[in-house]
């Protein structure tokens with residue numbers, strides 16, 4: 001960040017931290033008078049463009065991120081926001097690819113643009129306030145009061161976004177309302193025949209191209225869907241602790257915290273683990289939750305997506321899983337009603353026997 005930018009425009013790739021932090025980024029940059037240019041939504045072209053620049057066994061989200069940077073460069077963005085989020089708590093680190101994101105992009109894309117690359121590293125005492133100051137300084141803004149006001153504005157929009165999603169408002173609706181300064185809440189929880197929780201990173205699940213719009217597909221199958229957006233940070237942490245686990249990586253809570261929460265409160269009929277090809281941390285985290293689900297008798301399916309995954313096979317697997325959940329639930333309900341009928345029958349037999357004994361003793 002040696003060069004101080006003279007214009008007030010920043011490009012934000014619609015990938016990785018965008019999916020969790022955009023409400024904050026929006027409020028922060030808006031307050032500083034910096035206009036945001038977003039990259040277009042992910043398409044097959046975005047993935048292909050990104051894949052050309054990185055080695056083939058890089059994880060899919062990083063290929064997608066690279067494709068979004070290319071998209072912003074093609075749009076003529078001079079400054080692109082590529083943060084280095086090293087750790088979000090003391091020794092709560094991100095995976096090496098998220099930590100080294102500016103380095104990856106610098107080394108693979110040889111095109112002229114300025115990288116806005118603030119660092120967040122709580123393990124090394126580089127706080128979130130420092131992160132925001134580094135960002136503002138890159139645009140020549142150094143007034144601490146102005147930056148503080150922008151941080152407050154960022155949190156305001158971020159908190160209203162999360163308030164909405166916790167009540168069950170969808171990701172897209174919550175985002176749209178939050179950045180328009182509105183808050184809507186879901187008051188009625190519609191009951192569906194079966195419900196599932198999806199454990200996945202937000203940058204995989206809410207990117208409709210990467211996730212193949214799995215949420216919409218499940219809803220069309222009349223399945224109630226829960227995600228990490230419906231679970232608070234505290235509930236995620238306490239749930240993984242209740243399973244005797246600890247948090248290993250910064251962004252794993254979207255997976256383990258969500259699965260642990262729904263496993264413990266018995267609110268869903270099954271869990272879908274959605275991960276992408278090439279992710280080291282996810283392969284361990286999914287295995288860990290598979291173990292706990294098996295112990296608890298909770299069905300879990302693991303779907304791995306890469307740039308070649310076909311939609312037809314993907315739908316077939318979801319359909320097979322939801323059919324199995326429905327059959328399992330029906331069998332359980334039938335057994336319960338059979339058991340209760342048998343119980344009533346047995347009770348009657350006991351009462352008749354008691355009556356007979358009583359009558360014979362009177363005689």
Ligand code: SF4
Pocket residue numbers: 059060061062095096097098201276278279280281282
């Ligand atoms: S956590 Fe996994 S999917 Fe996400 S950037 Fe790191 S390696 Fe890629």
